[in-house]
Amino acid sequence: MYAQLVKTDEKRLKSLGEMDPQERAFQGRIDRGEKIEPKEWMPEGYRKTLIRQISQHAHSEIVGQLPEGNWITRAPTLERKAILLAKVQDEAGHGLYLYCAAETLGISRDEMFEQLHSGRAKYSSIFNYPTLSWADIGAIGWLVDGAAIMNQVPLQRCSFGPYSRAMIRICKEESFHQRQGFDIMMKLCKGTEAQQKMAQDALERWWWPSLMMFGPADGDSVHSAQSMAWKIKQDTNDELRQKFVDQTVPQADFLDLKVPDPDLKWNQERGSYDFGEPDWDEFFQVISGNGPCNEERLGARVKAWDDGAWVREGLMAHARKHARRTTLAAAE
């Protein structure tokens, strides 16, 4: 998802009997559905895993401004321009809440940026694909924000208080994002032939990358089992992917668009859609830096950061001068 490959440091899941008393008490609180707050004791692995997960999520929100920002200046109407600006502004706000949530675990925003800029931290593979037409803005809202909601709704119940609260705020806005995306698609699909083609083309390019957002199958991964035991993950990647397909295919039908998967068909017995396997080679290429836009996206973030250094330094220098003057004035 926005955090697609979150490793825990665990080699295997400990049983309650193997835990020391402090760990056992912690696990007990989680099992009872209590929220863990930043100042309370937590296992080092829990802290580290959460930092990875929340910062990956935050980085995704921030990098995610770029593919959509790409169309703000070319939006086809003033109303669409305003809606898209509001949406992208929300995404930056999501990044901010999430960085703040991660900071409560003892890492600074600057350190997280450093990890992003040096390529050590990951962000969602989805934002390494290009936005080539206006319909891509519709497809992103519909599919990408749709997939994000699938993943984030359960995270509202996550065991770590600040993350859970950030998710509650974020989910409210994500549903507006998805609606505006679907609305763009609807207008295109009812529009001219060129607009309909644009919509179909966007679905073809965004469908598989959207399914990859949930990450590869992790049903038998130790990391996933540990994260579930800690309640910082609630469903397996495959469960979420299935839910997403089941929700999205009828919407595509409604739009009269064709999902680009020859294996897609309704399975009466399961009451779900059967569907094809995403190209996981492509996924691992994109995740490790070889997607169509990795260099541009990360390059743009690094450039923004470097070009902005003088601004941040200027503001800090002013704050220091101001503090000194206030102290002097107080001493007089």
Added chain:
Amino acid sequence: MADKALFEFLTRIGDTTLVLGHRVSEWCGHAPALEEDIALANTALDLIGHTRMWLSRAGEVEGKGRTEDDLAFLREAHEFRNYLLVERPNEDFAVTITRQFLFDAWHRLMLISLQESSDQRVSEIAEKASKEVAYHVERSTDLVVRLGDGTEESHRRMQHAVDILWPYTGELFTDDETDRELSDRGIIPLPSSLEGEWKTHVDGVLSAATLVRPEREYAHKGGKAGVHTEHLGFLLAEMQVTHRAHPGATW
């Protein structure tokens, strides 16, 4: 009989907020800090919101059935009436914030005065926009002071920004036939009447920021009459491309 002078004024102010909103939105995802990304997107959003009110009203006043989108996306550069200041490229954050500050200080005074307009719709739009613009002025003023009186580098960049933008501020205070007619009718203030208060505000902020107002009194003009800098054509080419590629489509 359409009110030509009022239409002219509405496009002047609507085009100005549109072009500045466009410029500010170019920053999206590229700002020096996350808080600035949010604030710049917010400013752009406010300005596009104002544009929609001004240009829709312009279309109504003109009476030819043109919508806000027809006016924004289907006019040529020479039909645009925005001030030259707002089409200046972003360059760096210093130029962007200084441009915003010089404009906001004018915008605030203009809107305060427009709230007293004899035209009810003009005064309503001005009242709505004023609340947001009061915040824009506060923010850009604060940044100018902090960056002007920050490090040596931030000071140097801010002074450079003031120097290159200054010649584009004079146009904000020039009066022409349209201004005089509308001012006589009580619809708008004479632009020149705003200059004194604007200078007092700007001078105060520049001195708090340890920045110097340029001596140069020369002012570039033309935007209000549709004679622009070379930059506007490119800006419009980008802004209008999707809309123009699909004539008559709805979005």
